[in-house]
Amino acid sequence: MKSLSEPFIYDKEESEDHRGSLEYYNTLELDPYKRFYIVTNPQKGTVRAWHGHKLETKLVRVLKGRFTIFTIKIDNWENPSKNLVPNKYEMNENSGILYIPPGYANGAINLDENGKIMYFSSSNLLESKEDDHRFESKFWNPWEEYSPEIYE
Structure with missing residues (x-):
């Protein structure tokens, strides 16, 4: 069983026959999730960061293209350390x-x-807004190696 206290990837499972293919995630429980939203970035190299929650859980699924996603465990929500090291996916x-x-x-x-x-978010929109913590996109800056075009 995977620990729910650290980020991890739910593996995609697939099967295929003469009718086509099926992609599934049978180990993923969707009960805790209340909403989902889709973000499209038309321009390559768009950074959307840093957005955190003390209480909210998220699931992330790439629908088109390639993304590098970073997660970082916040040590102090009012004054986080600049020395924290992001996890890369x-x-x-x-x-x-x-x-x-x-x-x-x-x-x-x-x-x-x-x-x-x-x-996917475990919080409704009001709950999410009340638990919303944003940090400047370059506060931790693993983005430089990608030559970003837009920081949000």
Whole structure:
């Protein structure tokens, strides 16, 4: 059993026959999730970061293109250390689903034009807004190696 206190990838499973293929995630429980949203970045190299929650859990699934997603466990929500080291996940539409537990901030950069990524949230919109913690996108800056075009 995977620990729910650290990020991890739910592996994608597939089967195929003469009718086509089936992609599934039978180990993933969707009960705790209340909403989802899809983000499209038309321009390659768009950074969307850092967005964190003390209470909210997220699932992340790339729908189109390639993304590098970083997660970082926040040590102090009012004054986090600049020395924290982000976890790196290179994902595309063939990857599994990234689980991000409460207590983490995350950010993503799309490596292709018109990248599309889907987020599932364990909080409704009001709960999420009350638990919303944002940090400047370059506060931890693992993005430089990708030559970003846009920081949000």
